[in-house]
Amino acid sequence: MARPFIRIEGVSKRFGSFQAVRDVDLTIGEGEIFALLGGSGCGKTTLLRMLAGFEDPSAGRIFIDGQDMTGVPPWERPVHMMFQSYAIFPHMSVERNIAYGLKHERMSAAQRADRVREMLDLVQLAPFAQRKPHQISGGQRQRVALARALARQPKLLLLDEPLAALDKKLREQTQFELMSIQSRTGVTFIVVTHDQEEAMTLADRIAVMDRGQVRQVGSPTEIYEYPNSRFVAGFIGAISTFAARVVRLTGEIAEVDIPAMDGTFAARSVPGLVEGQSVTLALRPEKISIAKTCPAAVNVVEGQVKDLAYFGKDSLYRVTLPGGDLISVHAVNARRADEGGRPADWDDRVWLSFEPGSAILLTD
Template identity: 90%
Template sequence: MQAAPLAPAATADDALAQPFIRVEGVSKRFGTFQAVKDVTLTIGKGEIFALLGGSGCGKTTLLRMLAGFEEPTSGRIFIDGQDMSGVPPWERPVHMMFQSYAIFPHMSVEKNVAYGLKHEKMTGAQRAARVAEMLDLVQLTPFAQRKPHQISGGQRQRVALARALARQPKLLLLDEPLAALDKKLREHTQFELMSIQQRTGVTFIVVTHDQEEAMTLADRIAVMDRGEVKQVGSPTEIYEYPNSRFVAGFIGAISTFPARVVRLTGEIAELDIPAMGGIFAARGLPGLVKDQTVTLALRPEKISISKTRPAAVNVLEGQVKDLAYFGKDSLYRVILPGGELLSVHAVNASRAHDGGHAADWDDKVWLSFEPASAILLTD
C-alpha cells in the first residue's frame, strides 16, 4: 500500500526545476562486467528518492559512486552543483548509512551518535548539544546511556540514522536501511524515516529491493534492471502507468495477456485476446494502429468477481481454482476456459460466516474490469 507524508518536502516538478543531484551518462565496469549502463537521473533537494531493483541490478554500485567509494568508468555526478569527479568520500557533503548500521557495540547510544562528530570543529558544549538534538529527533533521549544490545533493532536503526544526520550532510544515502527489521517494525520505521526526513529537509536516496518499501517511502522511484534505469516516476506513475512489461511485473502483482488491436474508437481500443476468449475494451495509447500486437495487463485489485453475471463492458467467466484468505481480503486464482490463470483480489467487506467470500473453491464465477483499469503495453 502506498503512503506519503502529509506535506512532501519536494515534488517531481521541484526536482526537475531545481536539480540537487545530476547523474549524467554514468556507467561502471568491473573488468568485462558492466554493472551500471549510461544512467542519467535528476534528483531534487529534499526528495526521498528510491533506487529499486533486484539483486545485481546496479543500484548499490550507483549508490557507492554517489558516496565516492567507486569512480564512474564514464559519465559525471554533480551534487549541489559541484562536479564530484575525483572528490574523495570524506570531502563530499554525503553520509552513507549501511544495511548493517555499523554501530559500535561497546559504546552507549549517546557515544555512538557523538562518534560521527569527533573530527568536526566543535567545542565540547556544541558537540553535546548536537548529540542531544539528534537523540531528540529520533526519540532516543531516554535510551542515551544504553548499549546497542539493550535496545531493539528499530532503535539501533535510529541510532545509525542519528549518527549520520549529526554531521548535517546535504545528502544521506541509505543502503537497504530496513532489511534487518521484521515486517511490523519495518512498516512502523518507514513512517518514522519519512517524518525525520521531512523535519530535517535532507535529501535521502534509498536503495531497496522491497517494492512496498519504495512505494511507501519515496517521492519518486527509479526502477533498475541489469544496470539500466527502466522508468522513473512517482509511486502512482510507476504502479498505474508502467512503461514496459518488466516494470509492470516487478511492481506489484499483475496478469498479462497477448492481444491484437481490432478497432480504435476515440480513446478506446478493442482487443482480440485469445486467452480470455473474446474481444475486450481498454483505454488506448497514443500511436496505436489496427492489427498492432500489444500486451494487456491487469492488476488483481482492478478485477471484480461475482457468482452472477454483471452488467459491465468487459466480462469473462471462469472457475475458482485456488483461494487464499488474508482476513481483510482474499486472493482468488481463477482458471479461464482456455486454461489461463487470472489472479483476483477482493476485499472481505463482511464477515466470512455471513457470506464474506465472493466465491468458494470450484465455484463458477464472472469476472469484470473497466476499460480504464486495464494497462496496455507495447514494450
C-alpha cells in the same frame, strides 16, 4: 520536483568485462526521498557507491549541489552513507555512537553535546541515551545509525537497504518514522531497496533498475498505475498479463482481442497504437471484480475458481479462464465469511469484470 540537487549524466561502471551500470541519467530534487529499486545485481548499490565516492564511474559525471564530483574523495563530499548493517559500535552507548560521527568536526565540546541532544530528540531516543546497542530494539538501533548520519548535517543521505534487518511489522512502523525525520530535516534521501512496498511507501519518486539500466522513473502512482514495460509492470506488485491484438481504435479506447479470454475487450489506449498491433494487456488483481452472477459491465469474462487464499482483510482467488490461463483476483472481505462475505468458493463458476481504464496496455 524541487530544485535539481543531484545530476547523474551518462554514468556507467565496468568491473572488468562486466558492466554493472549502463548510461544512467537521473535528476534528483533537493529534499526529495528518491528510491533506487531493483533486484539483486541490477546496479542500484553500485550507483549508490559512486554517489558516495567509494567507486569511480567508468564514464559520465555526477553533480551534487552543482559541484562536479569527479575526483572528489568520499570524505570531502556533502554526503553520508548509512549501511545495511548500521555499523554502530556495540561497546559504546547510544549517545557516544551518535557523537562518534562528530569527533572530526570543528566544534566545541558544548556544541557537540548540543548536537547529540538534538539528534536524540529527533529520533526519540533521549531516554535510551546511556544504553548499549544490545539493550535496545532493532528499530531503535536503526534510528541510532540514522541519528549518527544526520549529526554531521549532510546535504545528502544515502541509505543502503536501511530496513532489511527488521521484521515486517517493525519495518512498516520505521518507514513512517524515516519519512517524518526526513521531512523535519529537509535532507535529500536516496534509498536503495529491493522491496517494492518499501519504495512505494517511502519515496517521492522511484527509479526502477534492471541489468544496470534505469527502466522507468516516476512517482509511486505513476510506476504502479502506468508502467512503461512488461518488466516494470511485473516487478511492481502483482499483475496478470495476456497476449492481445488491437482490433479497433476509437478515441481513447482500444478494443483488443485476447485469446486467453476468448473475446474482445476494451482498454484505455496508449500513444502510438495501430490496428492489428500485438500488445500485452495487464490487470492488477485489485482492479478486477468477482461475482457468481453476470454483471452489467463493459468487460466480462467467465471462469472457474481454482485456488483461494484467505488473508483476513481480503482473499486472493486464482481463476481459470476459457483459454486455460490463470488470472489473480483480490476481493476485500467486508463481511465475515459465515455471513455471506465471500463472493465465491473453490470450483465455483464466476464472472470477472474490469473497467477499460483499469486495463494496462504494454507495447514493450
